Amino acid sequence: MFDLSSRQAKTGFVLALLFIGFFLFFPLYWLVISSLKGNAELYRVVPTPIPTMPTLEHFITALTKGKLPMYLMNSLITSGASACLVTVLALYAGFSFAKYRYFGRQPVMLFMLSAQMFPFGLLLISIYPLMGQLNLLDTRLGLILSYIVFALPVSTYMLYSYFSQVPDELIDAARADGASDLRIFHTIVIPISVPPIVTVFLYSFMWSWNDLLYSMTIIASDDKRTIGPGLLLTYLNEVNSDWGGAMAGSLIASVPIVLAFMFLQRYFIQGVTAGAVK
Known part of the structure; x- marks a missing residue:
């Protein structure tokens, strides 16, 4: 002190x-x-x-004469879909690691977390040829799937920490009443896990929304670009440096994240602290 x-x-x-x-x-x-x-x-x-x-000239120009609304929509689609996918995968993986005992459980979890040790640019070297073999380059689906590497390991560990604090007696009582494991998870565990679920969703959404490297590498078509490459290539390129437009576009692009945290900050704070104290 x-x-x-x-x-x-x-x-x-x-x-x-x-x-x-x-x-x-x-x-x-x-x-x-x-x-x-x-x-x-x-x-x-x-x-x-x-x-x-x-x-307000720069704001009006960005919204009416440029492609900023299209870039925002592409980011909402890819970031929202990626966050939903990461949240669903992390839910099942985190509950499995927390409540089941099977061979290889800890090595698999440590292997997932080890992905955070490497720069995302290094992981892109492996992801890019894989997307090419699957014909997913320059597609929104390919970008959505590639975003999983951003948040899935940390999201899984966050939910694992929370599910570890869920009383086993609650699950055993439901099993004694004849409920299956899937029903227990869907009707008992998930309803009491709203704060960490919201936290994982916001965390995943934020990572995807702020991405520049993956979206510039995987997406080549202008009509599929997200907000990061869209702002960079529109306002700051080899023939143009519109700093006023770039500042206005950046403020507009930050609105979805700010609004999400304004309305969900209560759940976010509860989710961050969930599982911290036994």
């Missing part, structure tokens, strides 16, 4: 918090004010800390 009884300690603590807050939130502040500046003000040699003539 820090001793904050002295004035010097309190002053140092407040200054440290202000420094950390500035470090974390200043880029977000600059993103917002840059999206509200016109091009003439945006490219001044001496930048202005506050827009002198705020404008």
